[in-house]
Amino acid sequence: MDQAKGPRKGRTIGKTNNVNADLIAVVVAVNDAGPCVLTIEQGAALPSGPFELAHRSLQSGLRAWVELQTGQPLGYIEQLYTFADRDRVGANQRVISISYLALTREEDAGASGRRSWASWYDYFPWEDHRSGRPPIVLEELRPRLIEWADGADDGATRFDRRRRAAVAFALDGRAWNEELALQRYELLYEAALVEEAKRGGVSAILASVPGRSMIADHRRILATAIARLRSKIKYRPVVFELMPPLFTLLQLQRTVEALSGRLINKPNFRRLIEQQELVEKTGATTAETGGRPAQLYRFHHTILDERPVAGTKLPLPRA
Amino acid sequence: MDQAKGPRKGRTIGKTNNVNADLIAVVVAVNDAGPCVLTIEQGAALPSGPFELAHRSLQSGLRAWVELQTGQPLGYIEQLYTFADRDRVGANQRVISISYLALTREEDAGASGRRSWASWYDYFPWEDHRSGRPPIVLEELRPRLIEWADGADDGATRFDRRRRAAVAFALDGRAWNEELALQRYELLYEAALVEEAKRGGVSAILASVPGRSMIADHRRILATAIARLRSKIKYRPVVFELMPPLFTLLQLQRTVEALSGRLINKPNFRRLIEQQELVEKTGATTAETGGRPAQLYRFHHTILDERPVAGTKLPLPRA
DNA sequence: CCAGTTATAGTCGATCTGATTATAAGATAT
DNA sequence: ATATCTTATAATCAGATCGACTATAACTGG
Structure with missing residues (x-):
């Protein structure tokens, strides 16, 4: 399978094999324009920084870097992948990239200069099939x-x-x-x-x-995040991390469509969402949607505790 | 959400924040006794070793360490998770643990002294509900x-x-x-x-x-591997990595049952496997199963290329 | 030849799913 | 005021899927 020649016998100790570990964040939000990612350097890079001794954990290190570079506080976080390919980062350095996916709402924006939100599909124009x-x-x-x-x-x-x-x-x-x-x-x-x-x-x-590119392997990490998220929304109720506290079912559908890059059958979407009891009516309605006023729903948080693997099944076409 | 005080401004360069990265392997096989994991130190540790500059990639580093410590060549490999919790590894060191799941067949065993195969359920006696x-x-x-x-x-x-x-x-x-x-x-x-x-x-x-424990956070990594594998066999045809080239449908079922820790309805299992066209009859039969001789099947490799996300759907009870 | 074991095929009803149609309730234009 | 547009919401229908169950086939060992 692979060569076994590389390592010396036994365990090397001390500082001999030290490496640098970078924490990289793909922070996703969805607005009317579609799915967005939080970037720095005018859209050329993802927020990132080295994992330091001062950090309590990988996650807290990531939160610190993102907040420092963009002012954005992070809620939901999930580890994506750890890369260390020599050829993919540019120079002949040895860096481990530990990447994370974070879901948030764009409104949470604090004021910070270097940050900007960019559409996924600027980087992957072939991915939007809506x-x-x-x-x-x-x-x-x-x-x-x-x-x-x-x-x-x-x-x-x-x-x-x-x-x-x-x-x-x-x-x-x-x-x-x-x-x-x-x-x-x-x-x-x-x-x-x-x-x-x-x-x-x-x-x-x-x-x-x-498609627009990014520094080092950041676009690759973004692609990883998109693939993971598109897969995950089908069996875990993570979409709600991207929604405001109150939303209509169509807004929810549009968010899922923005992420998955394809359209969903409306009645089926509603049926699936409602029968899973993941949302509850608030009684309030909104007339801002153009036609008949829509019910405003809220995410039914308690259901998460009881059904830890409950999926947000989505009626996305199969084959 | 989190404090932003830790890191200094800008990016630190050079060796200031170097860390050690360990590669840890959960190598799984299934035999008549059930699901097994490859261990060293008489079952107290998983194969592992530091990521070194000589390694081409994380995966090749992992393969090298496992082969050196156990003589086991690895086929299918999948990244599990990257840990860096200060408190969970023991001493006050700063170590990043990059863990992998590998699937193999026990017969691939070369001779090596320090290795041994241990049942999952020695470490997690509460997980076997067969x-x-x-x-x-x-x-x-x-x-x-x-x-x-x-x-x-x-x-x-x-x-x-x-x-x-x-x-x-x-x-x-x-x-x-x-x-x-x-x-x-x-x-x-x-x-x-x-x-x-x-x-x-x-x-x-x-x-x-x-349950038996392991050094550092190795049992936690094993639990991660079990959870991942139990989830993954439901939508990806990874079971076949654990099977010999020829197998009966009941052997396949017993393997899935060993992994998931629960029993499966036999007719339904057969139906699901057959209708997915993931296996094909070889024509040969085996009489070693006790009763009526069973058809020997082989994994239909080509299907993988065409259906990259084809799931091995398994009739495991829902809720 | 009978009991035990495993293999394999088939049935039945409940549920799920994808697609479609129908109706309701508002805004806006004429 | 009426028609028309937009969106919301309810209902229907056929096909696929799924879980539980039954029946039959083929072999082994007493």
Whole structure:
């Protein structure tokens, strides 16, 4: 499987193998414009900072860095992944990146200069299928992916690349799967169709690449967060972390749609939400929605204690 | 939410905040005796070692350590969680623990002295519900959990502790949920009913504690692995990593039952497996099963490429 | 040849799910 | 005032799924 030559015998002690550990946060909110991520450096980086001895835990270190850099206090936090790939961060440094997903509401914003909210889909324009498949997939990505596939040396690899591209991007009549966000990004990286793949190496004359990029492997971490969140909303009631205290069922639906990047059947969504008893009517209504005034709901917190694995099942199409 | 006082302004550079990173492996296999984990130190520790500069990646570092310490080559690997809690590892050191789950077959065993396979349920005797609820839950855990709950200062905490214990351990007529393995361990830790919770602190006169313990937070990592695996087999076809190349459907069922710690309805299991086209008949049969000879199946590998998120749905009872 | 064991096929009813239609209640335009 | 638009909410229907159960087949060991 793998070489076993690397390490010396026994355990090395002391400072010999010390590394730097970075904490990186993907802070997500949803507003009318869609799903947003909290960024610094004018959208080029995620909030992050080194894990320090003073930090009580990884989570508290992360909270401290995000609050320092953006003024944003974090509520719900969940660990995403720990990366340490040598080639993916740029220089020849050895850094461990421990990434987290945080869910919040944009209004919680304190005033801070360096921060800004950016739409997910600025970084991943091929991921938003709410108005059908975006043109970029067939017009830009597909030809370039085919070109990449056909550039392989042997037939088996060509076949495999074509198949992977087709599965990830729903080509050849396949169904779109919104949870493959990370695989799509990794495929584009492998095909050198994203800017990150071209750093350091051959800086050939490059055609424009789709989607805005970020420093180091931050866009990859964002893709990880999107994939995780799109998967998780289907079986855990995490959407409510993104909602205001009171909301209508349509607002809830629009939030889920913004995250998953696809539209949901309205009656089925309502039925599923209501029968799970995750929300309760407040009695109040709002007329701000345009048509008939809608009931305002609130999240039924106590249900969480009793049903620890209760899923927010969502009627997203399967295959 | 959290204090923002800790870190200094800006990014600290250089070696100031270096930490040690440990790679820890939960290597799982299933044999006739049940689900097993690969251990060293006579079952007291999981294979582990520091992440070193020589390692190409976290995964290759892990593979190297496991192979060095146990002779076991690893196939399927999946990241579990990254811990860095100061209090949970023992001494006042600062160590990041990056844990992985690996699935393998026990027969792959090379000869190596320090290793041994241990049953999950030696460490978590309350987790095996294949023959109904084990007596330890009602006879030992329940009274002690109640005692712990009633020891709280205020009524609200008492109520909350009782509720959490009831949810986790299926008391008061609640249904058992095998996926809560980690929550159960954490609850016992909080209630100081496991040996790990008593280290370093007050070494009072202690009644015997249930289940075998491990060094540092290794049992906690094992609990994390069990919970993850029990959840994952329901929607991803990972069971096959634990199976020999050819197997009968009952062997497959017994493996799933061993992992989940509960029994499955046989006709329904077969139906679900077959209709998902994850396996294919080989035509061969085996008479080693006692009764009527059983068809030997093999895992249908190609299906994985085409259906990246295809779940191995399992007919485990819901609520 | 009978009892025991396992394999395999099939049935039945309840529930779930996806899609569709119908009706209600407001705002806005003419 | 009436028509029309928008959104909210209720109801229906057929197909798929799921859990529990029954029946039959094929082999082994006394």
